[in-house]
Amino acid sequence: MRHGRRSGLRILCAVSILGAAGAAGAAGDGPIYTPLAAFTDGKPARLVWIVPGTLKKDNMSTDFICTNLGVPGATADIGVEFFDATGAQLSSIGDGTSGCAANDFPAGFRNVPSGSTIVIGITGTAQLLENCVFALGAFEGSARIVSTSSAISCNALLLDTKHKVYDPAVCPTCPAPSVTSLKVIRPKKQSGD
Numbered sequence: 001m002r003h004g005r006r007s008g009l010r011i012l013c014a015v016s017i018l019g020a021a022g023a024a025g026a027a028g029d030g031p032i033y034t035p036l037a038a039f040t041d042g043k044p045a046r047l048v049w050i051v052p053g054t055l056k057k058d059n060m061s062t063d064f065i066c067t068n069l070g071v072p073g074a075t076a077d078i079g080v081e082f083f084d085a086t087g088a089q090l091s092s093i094g095d096g097t098s099g100c101a102a103n104d105f106p107a108g109f110r111n112v113p114s115g116s117t118i119v120i121g122i123t124g125t126a127q128l129l130e131n132c133v134f135a136l137g138a139f140e141g142s143a144r145i146v147s148t149s150s151a152i153s154c155n156a157l158l159l160d161t162k163h164k165v166y167d168p169a170v171c172p173t174c175p176a177p178s179v180t181s182l183k184v185i186r187p188k189k190q191s192g193d
Contacts, residue, residue, distance in 0.1 A: 028087030031144035032187050037094030039077040039148065041110050045093060049145040049184050051156045054082060056122045057138050059162045062182065063121040063128055064145060066154040070114040076149035077110045080120045082134065084141040091134055093146060108132060126164040127177060128157075145184075156182040 028034065036045045054062045068076045079093035093109075105112045109132050112118050121130035145154050160177035168174075 028083060028089060030087035031081070031083050031142050034081075034083070034087075034089050036146060037092050039079065039093050039110060041077065043077050043148045045077070045079065045146040045148065046150060047144055047187050048147050048150055048152055049154050050187055051143040051145065051182055051184050053158070053182050054122075054143040054156070055140040055158065056136060057140065059160055060158060060178070061121060061123045061125060061161045062143065063119055063125060063130065063157050063159060064143070064154055065117060065119050065128075065157065066112075066145060066147075066152050067117040068112045068114050068149065068151065069153055070149050070151040072114050074114045074149065074151075075105075075111040076114075076147050076152060078112050078118055078120075078145070078147045078152055079109050080132075080134075080143050080145055082122070082136060082139070082141065082143050084139045087141075090136055090139060090141075106131060123161055125159060125161040127159055127161075127179070144187075154184055156184050158182055 031050050036047060038044050051064070056062065064080050066078045068078065070076055081092055082090040084090055104110045105116060105118065109118055109120060118131045119128050120132040121128070122134050122136050124130055124133050157179055159179045163175065163177035165177060166174040
């Protein structure tokens with residue numbers, strides 16, 4: 001009798017966990033399956049990179065550093081869209097939710113020349129000079145990097161927003177701010193596969 005009762009509890013727990021996972025997945029389509037919008041200049045976007053572990057919390061935020069590696073003379077629109085932990089989309093390159101969505105490079109992310117690098121942040125930081133700042137509230141989730149070109153290379157950094165790097169000769173007691181690199185993966189494929 002005791003064995004049958006444990007099996008029933010295990011089945012009930014498994015059903016509860018699967019039900020909870022299904023409910024969480026229903027909240028949003030996430031970075032891969034949410035339809036892509038066009039950029040504010042009307043150019044269609046393509047999904048280039050996915051960045052899990054994106055967040056803004058307390059004094060930590062994520063910045064994305066992307067370089068247009070296209071042939072000389074080729075420009076590319078480069079943008080980042082954010083998703084919360086349930087997969088719900090928080091921003092879109094097509095709706096002007098960032099302060100720079102409608103601006104051309106160097107202030108914004110449209111028409112980035114080949115060889116040029118752009119820094120897109122969730123918030124402004126003391127360490128980097130962001131071209132674009134989305135000014136989103138606190139969240140944990142993921143991001144997708146979209147572009148009009150697949151010839152872009154990107155890195156994502158989780159960093160301290162309030163402190164900056166000081167020359168030890170100028171400030172020997174200033175602490176080094178936190179910075180860590182996040183994994184940037186191709187859609188539907190893990191890095192290293």
